[in-house]
Ligand SMILES: [Zn+2]
């Protein structure tokens with residue numbers, strides 16, 4: 164039986180289905196992924212034999228290929244959310260983990276390009292955690 168996973172963008176115009184198994188799950192700290200996500204790292208799943216089907220909103224999916232590199236990004240042109248893409252160069256479906264709506268049976272394989280890690284994100288182990296906005300919810304006792 165082929166595993167199926169579903170995902171969508173923030174505004175809900177685009178939704179997709181990915182069938183297959185995930186071979187790797189990388190947290191990429193490279194400088195391009197920092198720009199691309201506006202955050203510390205990208206979180207991408209790779210499915211070599213995966214199949215990507217747009218369930219709705221394909222016309223709203225925009226692709227960006229960074230010149231002179233393998234870095235690509237698909238995103239919703241309405242809300243800007245990251246969406247999956249098929250990368251021909253590595254013959255792989257690449258799925259931004261945060262775009263998924265269904266649980267996945269895997270945890271990250273590795274952090275990569277940590278040499279480019281933003282200084283502020285190198286060690287987050289002592290940062291306080293809150294269940295919601297600070298002051299509105301109980302602090303995580305951990
Ligand atoms: Zn959207």
Ligand SMILES: [Zn+2]
Nearest residue numbers: 191192193196
């Ligand atoms: Zn990267």
